[in-house]
Amino acid sequence: MMRIALTGDVMLGRLVDQYVVQNRSVRPEALWGDVLPIMLTADCRLANLECVISDRGEEWHPTTKAFHFRARPRAIEFLQAAKINGVTLANNHVLDYSPAALLDCFTLLDQAGIKRAGAGPTMEEARAALVLDLPEGLVAVVALTDNEPDWEATGTKPGVNYVEYAECGLKEPYRSQLTQALLSARRLADLVIVSAHVGPNWGAPSKDIQALAHDLIDMGADLYWGHSNHTPQGIELYKGKAILYSTGDFIDDYMIDKDERNDLSFLFMLEVEEGRIARVRLHPTCIEDLGVRLANEQESSFLEKSMNMKCETFGVKIAFENHVGIVTVK
Numbered sequence: 001m002m003r004i005a006l007t008g009d010v011m012l013g014r015l016v017d018q019y020v021v022q023n024r025s026v027r028p029e030a031l032w033g034d035v036l037p038i039m040l041t042a043d044c045r046l047a048n049l050e051c052v053i054s055d056r057g058e059e060w061h062p063t064t065k066a067f068h069f070r071a072r073p074r075a076i077e078f079l080q081a082a083k084i085n086g087v088t089l090a091n092n093h094v095l096d097y098s099p100a101a102l103l104d105c106f107t108l109l110d111q112a113g114i115k116r117a118g119a120g121p122t123m124e125e126a127r128a129a130l131v132l133d134l135p136e137g138l139v140a141v142v143a144l145t146d147n148e149p150d151w152e153a154t155g156t157k158p159g160v161n162y163v164e165y166a167e168c169g170l171k172e173p174y175r176s177q178l179t180q181a182l183l184s185a186r187r188l189a190d191l192v193i194v195s196a197h198v199g200p201n202w203g204a205p206s207k208d209i210q211a212l213a214h215d216l217i218d219m220g221a222d223l224y225w226g227h228s229n230h231t232p233q234g235i236e237l238y239k240g241k242a243i244l245y246s247t248g249d250f251i252d253d254y255m256i257d258k259d260e261r262n263d264l265s266f267l268f269m270l271e272v273e274e275g276r277i278a279r280v281r282l283h284p285t286c287i288e289d290l291g292v293r294l295a296n297e298q299e300s301s302f303l304e305k306s307m308n309m310k311c312e313t314f315g316v317k318i319a320f321e322n323h324v325g326i327v328t329v330k
Contacts, residue, residue: 002136002272004193005042008227008247008265011093012078013051013069015253016290021075028081031251033293035267038283039082042269043134046141047079047250048197048227049087049094054104057097068096076112086130088195090118090160091228092147099158118143118195119153119160126153126161127177129185129192136272140189142181142221145197147228165198167207169215182220190275194221197228202260204313205233205245213243223270223277230254230262232303234310235280235318235327242280242329244268250285251292263287264295264303266325282307282318282325295323 012021020026029036039045051069053076059068079087087109095102102119109116115130129140144161153159161181163174170178185192194216199209205226213224217238226233229246236243248265256263266282284295284303295303300323307325311318319326 002134003042004134004139004270004272005039005045006225006244006247006268006270007045007047007250008232009050009091009249009252010047010087011050011069011249011252011254012053012071012075013093016251017071017075020290021071021078028078031078031291032082033291035283035285035292035294036082038267038269038294043136044085044132044139045083046086046088046193046195046225047084048091048195048247049089050091050252052094052097052101052105053108054097054101056104057101060096060098065096067093069093070097070101073108076108076114079114080112084114085132086115086117086141088118088141088143088197089116090126090143090145090162090195091197092145094119094160095148095151102158117141118145118197119158121153121158123153123155123159126159127181129181129188131185131188137190137275138188139191139193140185141193141195142178142185143195143197144178145228146199147197165208165212165215167211169211175215178216179219182216186220191222191272191277192220193223193225195225195227198226199228199246201228201230203229204310209245210236213245214238217241217243230257231260232265232307232310234307234313235316236314237316237327237329240276240330242277242327244280249287251290252287253290261302264299266303277329279329280327282327284323297323
């Protein structure tokens with residue numbers, strides 16, 4: 001069996017950068033708390049990097065864009081401490097400090113041996129999959145976002161793999177482009193994951209997002225890995241594949257909504273057997289003091305109740321053993 005660990009959004013900028021990343025007295029592994037030993041049991045670890053890593057650039061549209069997230073280059077050491085193998089960059093913060101910072105981020109990640117997907121110096125690279133050579137086969141990750149259309153990569157302009165969709169799924173020309181991207185990923189790998197940073201910050205997945213997820217599975221993805229929404233959302237089983245509509249927030253400095261509890265989420269552990277994802281295990285987590293830790297009894301109970309209700313919407317039963325959720329993919 002092979003294990004792949006997925007996190008939700010990892011935002012290392014702003015206060016995390018100021019008080020953790022730039023504080024030389026903080027050991028990089030401390031950011032991940034007691035979640036780290038579980039992460040390290042996986043054969044690989046993937047995260048959505050919800051910021052740019054660089055000390056270059058100026059704020060993009062500072063008068064109209066409310067939040068700009070940038071972590072200084074030492075943030076790479078924090079990713080390395082958790083042995084993060086790959087990050088997805090298709091999101092609404094990776095160009096917060098202009099193309100100069102994004103290009104610098106590519107260089108820093110490449111030098112550290114951390115694979116990336118979802119953004120690139122050209123459209124071709126932004127759509128290309130990151131590929132990991134793991135003990136039981138090759139895994140490819142294609143990343144996309146519906147945020148910031150002005151950031152869409154072109155043949156000559158750095159940017160993100162931007163898409164548009166509706167209740168019928170992907171719109172053209174994005175359908176054709178993603179079809180080719182997934183075909184290319186399938187030729188390279190045995191397992192294909194799509195990372196999707198889409199939709200609003202709150203609420204259950206819309207009909208449009210559900211159509212997008214179904215579309216991507218129909219086009220050949222083995223797993224839909226959603227984020228952008230600040231809280232974990234329900235899991236759907238579709239044609240023998242898992243759809244994680246939102247994996248929530250994993251590390252950030254955001255204000256906590258007392259009802260939504262956006263400080264609570266999971267480490268999602270995929271268990272791969274015989275070339276397919278057989279199970280998803282959900283380890284409850286909590287953001288605290290600008291880092292992440294395992295959730296306590298009360299927090300785990302909140303997550304258990306919440307995820308049971310959200311998964312029931314899709315007719316999926318999630319079993320919890322010692323507060324760890326298990327979804328069998330069938």
